[in-house]
Amino acid sequence: MTGPFKSRSILPGFGLSLGFTLAYLGLIVLVPLSAAFLKVSGMSLHDFFAAVATPRVLAAYRISFGASLAAAAVNMVFGLIVAWVLVRYSFPGKKIIDALVDLPFALPTAVAGIALTALYSRNGWIGRWLLPLGYEVAFTRLGIFVALTFIGLPFVVRTLQPVLMELEPEMEECAASLGANRWQTIVRVILPEIAPSLLTGFALAFARALGEYGSVVFISGNMPMRTEIVPLLIITKLEQFDYRGATAIAVVMLIASFLLLLLINLLQKWSRRFQAI
Amino acid sequence: MTVVPARGSGRPVPPMNPHIAHTAAGGTVDASAGEAFREHLSAVYALTQDSPHVFASPIGPFAIGGRSAFLPRFVFFGPHASDQSWRLAFLAGFSGADLRSSHALLAFVERLFRESDAGHGLHLALFPLVDAGGVSLGAPDRGLAAGHWGRAHAPELELLEKDSRLQGYHGFIRIESAPAGESVATLRMRGSAAEELSPDLELISTDETGPIPIRFEACPGPAESGPLSVADDLPFAPFELTLSLPSAWPDAIYQNAAGLLLQRFLWRYRAFQAYAQNL
Numbered sequence: 001m002t003g004p005f006k007s008r009s010i011l012p013g014f015g016l017s018l019g020f021t022l023a024y025l026g027l028i029v030l031v032p033l034s035a036a037f038l039k040v041s042g043m044s045l046h047d048f049f050a051a052v053a054t055p056r057v058l059a060a061y062r063i064s065f066g067a068s069l070a071a072a073a074v075n076m077v078f079g080l081i082v083a084w085v086l087v088r089y090s091f092p093g094k095k096i097i098d099a100l101v102d103l104p105f106a107l108p109t110a111v112a113g114i115a116l117t118a119l120y121s122r123n124g125w126i127g128r129w130l131l132p133l134g135y136e137v138a139f140t141r142l143g144i145f146v147a148l149t150f151i152g153l154p155f156v157v158r159t160l161q162p163v164l165m166e167l168e169p170e171m172e173e174c175a176a177s178l179g180a181n182r183w184q185t186i187v188r189v190i191l192p193e194i195a196p197s198l199l200t201g202f203a204l205a206f207a208r209a210l211g212e213y214g215s216v217v218f219i220s221g222n223m224p225m226r227t228e229i230v231p232l233l234i235i236t237k238l239e240q241f242d243y244r245g246a247t248a249i250a251v252v253m254l255i256a257s258f259l260l261l262l263l264i265n266l267l268q269k270w271s272r273r274f275q276a277i
Numbered sequence: 278m279t280v281v282p283a284r285g286s287g288r289p290v291p292p293m294n295p296h297i298a299h300t301a302a303g304g305t306v307d308a309s310a311g312e313a314f315r316e317h318l319s320a321v322y323a324l325t326q327d328s329p330h331v332f333a334s335p336i337g338p339f340a341i342g343g344r345s346a347f348l349p350r351f352v353f354f355g356p357h358a359s360d361q362s363w364r365l366a367f368l369a370g371f372s373g374a375d376l377r378s379s380h381a382l383l384a385f386v387e388r389l390f391r392e393s394d395a396g397h398g399l400h401l402a403l404f405p406l407v408d409a410g411g412v413s414l415g416a417p418d419r420g421l422a423a424g425h426w427g428r429a430h431a432p433e434l435e436l437l438e439k440d441s442r443l444q445g446y447h448g449f450i451r452i453e454s455a456p457a458g459e460s461v462a463t464l465r466m467r468g469s470a471a472e473e474l475s476p477d478l479e480l481i482s483t484d485e486t487g488p489i490p491i492r493f494e495a496c497p498g499p500a501e502s503g504p505l506s507v508a509d510d511l512p513f514a515p516f517e518l519t520l521s522l523p524s525a526w527p528d529a530i531y532q533n534a535a536g537l538l539l540q541r542f543l544w545r546y547r548a549f550q551a552y553a554q555n556l
Contacts, residue, residue, distance in 0.1 A: 222334065223334070240322040240323075242323075
């Protein structure tokens with residue numbers, strides 16, 4: 001339609017819904033995050049770096065980012081296997097296993113922390129067998145890694161499942177009929193297809209692990225410089241009425257998380273270039 | 278109980294520190310004393326912000342009387358401390374009515390901040406106020422000093438018990454104010470170590486206590502209260518050393534005596550451990 005009248009969309013209410021979307025996101029996401037930046041803006045650059053670059057804070061960054069990355073990486077591998085098994089095979093108890101994947105989602109994180117601590121402590125069901133082998137899990141960095149792996153698994157599995165369902169087995173058969181061996185089928189046919197969602201699952205698991213507090217405080221031992229994660233350090237700072245220091249650390253986490261997620265998104269975009277269909 | 282006669286003499290009495298409020302042992306928590314403690318604690322928190330050795334690391338939170346509170350804790354990793362370092366826990370303020378011991382332990386934290394070599398190779402946990410809930414509520418003495426850690430109903434003792442199991446301390450050092458009428462400091466040794474060691478010979482020497490009048494006691498046998506009440510479940514058989522300082526002493530002398538004795542104890546303990554390792 002031409003003339004002075006605007007054409008009407010088939011789906012009405014674009015302006016209203018966009019306004020609602022922006023207002024909602026602004027209130028729920030942008031305003032709280034801006035408040036953190038506003039709080040920090042009152043600090044001088046020297047004070048800011050003094051707050052975020054002490055040995056204790058740097059150690060907490062190392063532990064939080066290191067354990068989160070390691071847990072997300074492990075979940076990427078084993079989450080793929082779990083998702084593959086759940087999508088490709090039929091076996092008794094499949095639905096129970098499928099439901100079990102969601103358990104870390106549904107379980108309160110404190111319960112997860114208590115359960116893991118009970119399992120992996122020196123006298124726990126698993127911990128007592130690991131101790132003679134020289135592995136101590138509870139109250140060590142390894143415990144943090146275990147807790148973060150536990151809470152991150154569903155993010156990878158649930159992200160991959162729909163993509164694997166869409167991926168037809170005929171593609172693998174086709175590759176085999178064209179002379180590809182199993183390894184070539186995985187690397188050149190399957191992985192390029194699932195890479196973007198695999199990275200999405202990794203990013204979600206990583207982001208979730210980075211902010212995790214409830215389960216980690218039970219199993220980590222919370223020892224400064226050794227097993228103290230950033231969220232716990234922020235709580236500790238707040239308890240000491242060091243609100244600015246806590247906010248400065250939170251802002252650094254925010255920026256670092258944002259940059260990492262941006263990097264992962266760019267990687268996703270790059271990996272889509274290799275998709276066959 | 279073995280009692281070693283007191284030695285040393287009193288020192289000139291300096292004026293009382295106005296910053297630290299007096300509390301009568303066994304009485305209720307004075308609001309101004311609680312406020313003074315919080316100010317002192319905040320000052321030490323601020324002091325240790327950038328320290329590479331002393332870290333404020335309160336544990337909790339725990340709920341008491343409908344409120345949420347934390348148990349103040351400072352962690353000290355001496356130079357060259359490692360996971361295999363000897364671990365000691367310092368406890369004070371078992372009663373909100375005895376905040377002088379809390380101030381003394383906070384002053385010791387400040388000393389460790391300034392002179393970190395004093396705890397070379399050691400891992401220390403310092404709990405300046407065990408009765409954090411009592412002070413928060415203004416409650417009278419809750420009897421935490423005599424509480425069994427394994428059967429405790431007080432959330433602070435539950436946290437301490439959990440922390441003890443977790444860290445596996447080799448020893449506990451308790452600071453408390455002696456009942457009125459006591460005029461000398463007392464070092465009391467409890468636990469299995471008390472049966473084997475003479476406290477004045479091994480863990481602190483009378484030659485090192487300087488002018489502070491001091492009496493040594495040993496209480497061998499099982500303990501029904503304090504950290505040793507759960508000693509059987511701990512990874513190491515710990516000792517408990519109680520430093521009891523006369524309530525009548527002015528604040529400055531009280532704090533100086535606590536700091537001096539604790540520092541001498543650390544020196545002796547380090548030397549003792551080094552000798553044992555050499556053997």
